[in-house]
Amino acid sequence: MRYNIFNRAHLPLKTALLSGCISLSKIASDKSDGIKEILEIVEKVLNTYNEQISYEALHVLPLIFEYEPAISSNYTTEHNLIAMAARSLSESLQSYQAQQKNHAHLLKDIVKRYNDFVLLNYNHMDDEEPVLNEILWRYYGDNVLKQTEEKMDILPHLVNKYPEKRGLHFATAA
Numbered sequence: 001m002r003y004n005i006f007n008r009a010h011l012p013l014k015t016a017l018l019s020g021c022i023s024l025s026k027i028a029s030d031k032s033d034g035i036k037e038i039l040e041i042v043e044k045v046l047n048t049y050n051e052q053i054s055y056e057a058l059h060v061l062p063l064i065f066e067y068e069p070a071i072s073s074n075y076t077t078e079h080n081l082i083a084m085a086a087r088s089l090s091e092s093l094q095s096y097q098a099q100q101k102n103h104a105h106l107l108k109d110i111v112k113r114y115n116d117f118v119l120l121n122y123n124h125m126d127d128e129e130p131v132l133n134e135i136l137w138r139y140y141g142d143n144v145l146k147q148t149e150e151k152m153d154i155l156p157h158l159v160n161k162y163p164e165k166r167g168l169h170f171a172t173a174a
Contacts, residue, residue: 002133003145005136005148008152009056010052013049017122020041021118038111042093042114046086046089059148059152060132064135068135085113085120089113089114
């Protein structure tokens with residue numbers, strides 16, 4: 001089994017997206033005044049997204065570009081589409097904050113845009129992982145992939161969330 005760089009690279013974002021969904025659903029179902037909490041949750045998710053996408057753009061896609069520039073460009077284009085969704089979500093947060101009132105329609109807009117953002121990211125990552133892993137495995141050894149993964153440590157939010165370093169672990173039958 002080859003080393004899968006995305007096990008660690010996508011984990012913080014997947015975790016943030018999913019836990020954010022659960023928290024937003026809970027707050028919305030309580031019908032309480034949890035707007036401050038919603039804004040904080042979405043901001044944290046957007047920060048995690050920005051760090052994860054920066055890591056990929058700086059460290060993973062250049063490895064792909066070296067041998068498969070068209071594939072790299074395709075995923076860069078997808079990253080740009082997701083970035084537009086992130087900006088749209090961020091603008092919804094700013095619009096809500098500028099109103100200084102608890103407008104239910106703005107809150108619904110934030111939740112809808114957040115859900116769209118989650119779906120876009122999960123669909124992208126599910127497509128990206130097998131394609132990019134196949135290319136990485138074809139052209140690079142596991143040592144290069146581990147070194148590339150270690151560069152995640154420069155991203156403070158991801159490091160604080162997942163500080164432990166993990167090596168290869170093989171499953172054993174009980």
